[in-house]
Amino acid sequence: MAKQHWLMKSEPDVFSIDDLAAAPGQTTMWEGVRNFQARNLLRDEIKRGDLVLYYHSNADPPAAVGTAEVVREAYPDPTQFDKRSKYFDDKATRTSPRWFAVDIKWASTFARPVPLDEIRNHPGLQDMVLLKRSRLSVQPVPPAAFNIINKLGGKATR
DNA sequence: GCCAACGTTGGC
DNA sequence: GCCAACGTTGGC
Numbered sequence: 379m380a381k382q383h384w385l386m387k388s389e390p391d392v393f394s395i396d397d398l399a400a401a402p403g404q405t406t407m408w409e410g411v412r413n414f415q416a417r418n419l420l421r422d423e424i425k426r427g428d429l430v431l432y433y434h435s436n437a438d439p440p441a442a443v444g445t446a447e448v449v450r451e452a453y454p455d456p457t458q459f460d461k462r463s464k465y466f467d468d469k470a471t472r473t474s475p476r477w478f479a480v481d482i483k484w485a486s487t488f489a490r491p492v493p494l495d496e497i498r499n500h501p502g503l504q505d506m507v508l509l510k511r512s513r514l515s516v517q518p519v520p521p522a523a524f525n526i527i528n529k530l531g532g533k534a535t536r
Numbered sequence: 537g538c539c540a541a542c543g544t545t546g547g548c
Numbered sequence: 549g550c551c552a553a554c555g556t557t558g559g560c
Contacts, residue, residue, distance in 0.1 A: 387557095387558090389558090412556095413556095413557095435557080435558055435559085436557080436558055436559080437558095438560095439559095440558075440559070494559080513556080513557050513558070515557085
């Protein structure tokens with residue numbers, strides 16, 4: 379199957395694109411997703427090799443800041459079983475997990491962040507889920523939109 | 537910090 | 549199954 383494209387949001391104060399680039403193996407577990415629609419995408423749709431637009435939410439300005447690659451497909455999110463985690467879910471069991479994670483690996487950091495405002499006003503990007511259902515933290519991105527934003531961000535600096 | 541949007545929960 | 553209450557997200 380052809381590579382699919384996704385957008386994933388993270389608050390830079392919590393885990394930024396720089397944190398991802400600095401992580402062991404430049405890879406991290408994308409855990410803590412607790413929205414059913416996003417969960418279904420993680421569990422059913424997102425495949426190894428798919429490309430991710432990394433987006434900083436709750437940032438100034440909010441912006442697409444780089445790209446990543448899916449390196450491990452869905453597996454049960456371990457934080458749902460951890461009583462000490464804020465993501466603990468007492469309705470989840472080992473045999474019937476409710477929440478899933480994937481692993482993503484840093485691929486590029488844009489030469490310049492592409493701010494939300496620019497995405498909103500750029501031709502060809504109006505249909506992005508980002509502009510319509512802004513709260514969804516994992517969402518599909520049309521390949522054309524991914525390519526436009528990737529180009530706007532410019533060559534990776536590292 | 538405010539608040540609109542909207543997803544989830546739970547009483548009925 | 550409806551819907552009010554509540555909690556969270558995220559832009560501003």
